[in-house]
Amino acid sequence: MILDGKLDASVQAAAAALQAGQLLGLPTETVYGLAAGSDNDAAVAQIFAAKGRPANHPLIVHVADSTAITRYAKEVPLFAQQLIDAFWPGPLTLILPRLPHAAKASTGGQDSVGLRCPSHPVAHAVLKACQSLNPPVWGVSAPSANKFGRVSPTTAAHVASEFGDDLLVLDGGACEVGIESTIVDCTRGVPVLLRPGAITRDDIERACGLRPLSKEELPAHTPRASGTLLAHYAPNAKVRLMDAAQLQAALNTLTADSPRLALYHRSPLAVPASASSASLHAMPSDALATARVLFGQLRDFDELGAQQIWIETPPASADWEGVCDRLQRAAAAG
Template identity: 85%
Template sequence: MILDGKLDASVQAAAAALQAGQLLGLPTETVYGLAADSDNDAAVAQIFAAKGRPASHPLIVHVADSAAITRYAKEVPLFAQQLIDAFWPGPLTLILPRLPHAAKASTGGQDSVGLRCPSHPVAHAVLQACQGLNPPVWGVSAPSANKFGRVSPTTAAHVASEFGDALLVLDGSACEVGIESTIVDCTRGVPVLLRPGAITRDDIERACGLRPLSKEELPAHTPRASGTLLAHYAPNAKVRLMEYKQLQAGLDILGADARNLAVYHRSPLSTASRNITLRLMPGEPQAAARELFGMLREFDQLGVQLIWIESPPDTPEWEGVRDRLTRAAAAA
């Protein structure tokens, strides 16, 4: 069932469902999440079961404000606090040392917890309503509302197509960001970028004065985090990342008989086939991120078997899009 997330009654119904241990399709500015009360182990277990997600793959806990951090994290380093001040609410997840009693089922057995304060008005309203319940729900675990490893949802209809009418889904319109949050590990004395997103390395450095390391630069004791498996975000069709010259050469070789192929490209292309689906990728990384998952879902709906995608520029502002496409291609 899809409820209009703009209605106060829908927000209250959503909060009550979470308090009762039910799952909820929750809009955020990044992607739609499959949400449950972080402190209800049985409810969190339903997330893993519904997604087919390994229990060792941790979930991100969403909170209404920075004050809720004290219920989950035992310490917040100075640079982490600077990132909170700069980017919360927003598409940034921080990995922090976990309090022993907090969100055990969501953290994959680790002594750290990923926390985020979403900026989407519907998500924010639900989280605030949850705090006002008796007993309150202080945090909501919400991985992307899709089957594990598949394309993330950016509309309420995407969520309904994954889980059917049995799931309560709040409709918050299409997601503004379109890819999952940036994840920064704050447990090892310096910021370590575990997953790129809309908030870039340059943004992080400007906010806290420290250039984030890559997890390859500090591999020891790297926490497991959402969306960091080699193969992830994959449509049903096989994805191949290609440079422009490879794309055009491939189309030339296939010729007029080419079919069952979609091409997502930035540079001008030509083809003799009328049976190929061509879609132009936006030239701005923010716009490309916003439509990326929706485009992959559209290609699947068209029934293509192959998706050729022109590789995005290897620059910091495109890192989030490149990351998602690289993982989608790795599932081929």
């Protein structure tokens, strides 16, 4: 069932559902999440079961504001606090040392916890309503509301198509950011970027004065985190990444019998008459705009019946890192 997330009655119904141990389709600025109360182990177990997600793959705990951190994290390093001050509410998840009693079912058996304060007004309203309940729900675990490994949802309709009418879904419109949050590990004395997103390495460095390391630079004791498996975010069609020259060369080899293709490109391409099986779609010219529509576009390609999706590799710059990460993982799934 889809409810209008702008209505207070819908927000209150959503908070009550979470308190009762039910699952909820929750809009955030990044993607829609499949939400449950973080401290309700049975409810969190339903998330893993519904998604088909491995139990050791941790979930992110969403909180209404920074005051809730003390219920989940036992310490916050100075640089992490600077990132909170700069980017919360917003699309940034911080991995922090976990209090022993907190969110056990959501953390995959680790002694760390991922915390995020979303900026979407509907998500914020639900989290504030949860805090005011008796007993309160202080945190909400909410991985992307899709079957594990598949394309993340950025509209309420996407969520309903994944889980059907039995799931309560709040409609908060299309997600503004469109890809999942940036994840920074703050458990090892320096910021380590585990998953890129709309908040870039440059943004992080400006906020805390430290250039985040890549997980490859500090591989020992790297926490497991959401969305960091090699293969993820995959449509039904096989995804191939190519530069513009490779795309053009591949186009030139197509025949009328070639598989049905969708091409997502930034550079001009010459389409030969033999490429009748291909449909071309222009990628936005900037990273934020591409991120906003990326997952919806991949879903649309599946709806068109594409058997393969050829995508022009985005630029190798900090602002495109989040998009590149999602596309590389989608291609690895094939």
